[in-house]
Amino acid sequence: MAIKDWFSRPNSGKAPETRTTIENPTIPVSADNFLAFFGINSANLPAVSIDSALTVPSVWAAVAFLSRTLAALPLHAYRDTKDGPKALTGRLQAIVHDAPNPEQGSFKFRQWFWQQVFTGGRGLAWIERTPQGVDSIWPMDPTKTTIQRRGGRVIYQFGDAAHPVKEYPAEDVIDVPFMLWHDGLRHYGPITMGSKAIQLALAMNDYGSNFFAGGGVPPLALKGPLPASGEALKRAQADIKRSVDAAKGAGESVFPIPPGYDLTAVGIDPAKGQMIEARRFQVEEIARIYQLPKVFLQDLVGATFSNTEQQNLMLVQHLVGQWAEAFEDELNLKLFGRNGGGGKYIEHNLDGILRGDFLTRMNGLGQAVQNGLLTPNEGRALDNRPAMENGDKLYIQGATVPLGSNVAKPSATPPANDNNQNDGTQAA
Template sequence: MWPFTRQKAETRDIAPDTSTIPVSSPDFLAFFGLNGVNLPNVTIDEALTVPAVAAAVAFLSRTMAALPLHAYRDGKSGAERLGGKLGTVVHDAPNDGMDSFKFRQWFWQQVFTGGRGLAWIERAPQGVEALWPMDPTATSVMRRGGKVTYTFEKKEYPAADVIDVPFMLKADGLQHHGPIVLASKAIQLALAMNEYGSKFFAGGGVPPLALVGPLPAGPEAIKRANDDIHRAVDAARKSDKPIVSIPAGFELKPVGLDPAKSQMVEARRYQVEEIARAFQLPPVFLQDLSHGTFSNTEQQNLLLVQHNIGQWAKALEGELNLKLFGRGRGNRYVEHNLDGLLRGDFATRMDGLTKAIQNALLTPNEARALENRPAMEHGDVLYLQGATAPLGTQTYGPDGGAAKPAADDKDGTADEE
């Protein structure tokens, strides 16, 4: 039996190095005062203090929760939306304590932090009654005789009654990888730079200093000299005249590296890109527009839907269809609507809808529904633009044939005036 506990990142010592170290080097952490100390474990709570991680988790979970999700049945005239208890559970409120947005936002937050979202299905004689969340950190999974079961709050659930969406499964098919664990090294570096930057600026931007010169004899005299320098630096920092007076023959020199010289700004920007890679997000959705342009930002929106949101939507749809309806679900299914995410600007949408109506792909009311506008009378008819006709004819008549010649035209040709 393997518990779904959040894994801790590897702890590693960074050896000091006095040479010039490029940003790409693992020893770059030494630039931030972490020589010879253990890096902190990257927990989920610690990782969420990195703005890029918090933005990625919030964006993905809220986007997935906001997607319209409905249950359908294939009818004679096409897909028919299901109502009743099943429609309420899927679209409105999975249980008595959570609406659909809150439930799915919580579910996807577990996927994009610890790496797994779980929920169990409450069934009644009439069908599905509710969906209830399961804490992945308090749930264990095991396989007996080829069948997987989940244990949560001292109760065992068969796999057929558990909605399970992992971020990435391990080779045994039971354990999983989470994005925060997979990106723990990049997150550690971001945390280290946050810590260094906060300490640097909390000290008024004054780096550690060394007093160089003929030091007084005895430990007590050295301590008094250091205290005098500390008071002078603090007084200069708090006053409008940042001048430090030191005795003749002495000199204050900075110890460590200037954040600008250590490429701190560039490194922090690079960490945003690294975290975006871990979540498969275009950087523009983490508010990183350093490589964004007017044209490629819209293309990144399409990339997001096609290669990220659409795939996660399919993962949840597959679980819901299998667990709610079984392998032989017949003509019922659950599906997200991604149209809202794929909408372009107003002019592009209007041009696309116009072409769809003119070529009998959408009725006017179907096009109005995509724009959240009410249906209108006579708007459920398909129209086909009649400008294209067979060679030698002028137009089409109501019966689909070519236009008939005039009644007074016995030979089929019109009289010339």
């Protein structure tokens, strides 16, 4: 069955890999079991899965921001010619720029693809070919794909118990991993590798929710001469609880307790535990997982106009540009082969997210035109403006004349403002 026939996720993931402790292949290699082997009990932190990790606002923001940003980059097909790169038209351009398959537009397909990279750690897509060439590109669910090396060649097995397994050679699969293992097949995922930081963020979310759901009242201990019997102790506890609930329900800050008793808070006060500071630090930790400037996670603490602008440049140069190159590299290799397909190639246009404010952009385009880097029509095209007549010549600063034209030689007639008299002698 073809990939395009189904997209649903499996109900459960793969069975955990088993190995010996260090030498014995019967103990699962997971943090909890590994620590238990040495007699250490791990902290009672919530389990991390892709779905639970996405409930952390900073993880959600990172995945959504990066996937949408990379999906929104214009993607075009070109051919190298003796006159420079030329944009292609036809089927190939429609696949990479408009719709890679009949069911998904380019933005939707690429957003889904990058979501897999920034959650599970790998984006996969299958290239459907016909005798006429590339027909479509279909998404592959990484959780239903097994990668093997067989006879020196990489094979992708796609399917599960409910669907027949099909095999695809590496040359027909677009594969962008977050980071590869030492074997070159398996991969590291950002949520898996950052699970401890995400666990802490989940625990603080849960604690904050429970604390404020309880009206901001922490767990309390009742001190004083406690009743001897268990039933009497339970009644005293119930009385105190009813008093607290009644005070919260009435919006009162004072509630009665029996004479001779005292209530003491149990646990750490969120303010003393630096809960707000810790939650802010978790935003920084998750930004580090994705190598993302924290200003793009809506954390503007310490941000200024100048350093925010620099972070925007850093985002393009050191993050978006690198992932765009990884995707281009896969497309060019798998669509055109090692020989390049007669000079054809796929490339993103990063110009859109490098744009500054209007005045800076106009000054930059003006300098590019005046110094012979862009024709006026090329500069207009960058802002989606229509071409103008006589706008396809390069100009150079000076007299701002077309390149290659004959510049007029100085006239032998003296200029009118040389302060000479009519007879040629200099005026006194």
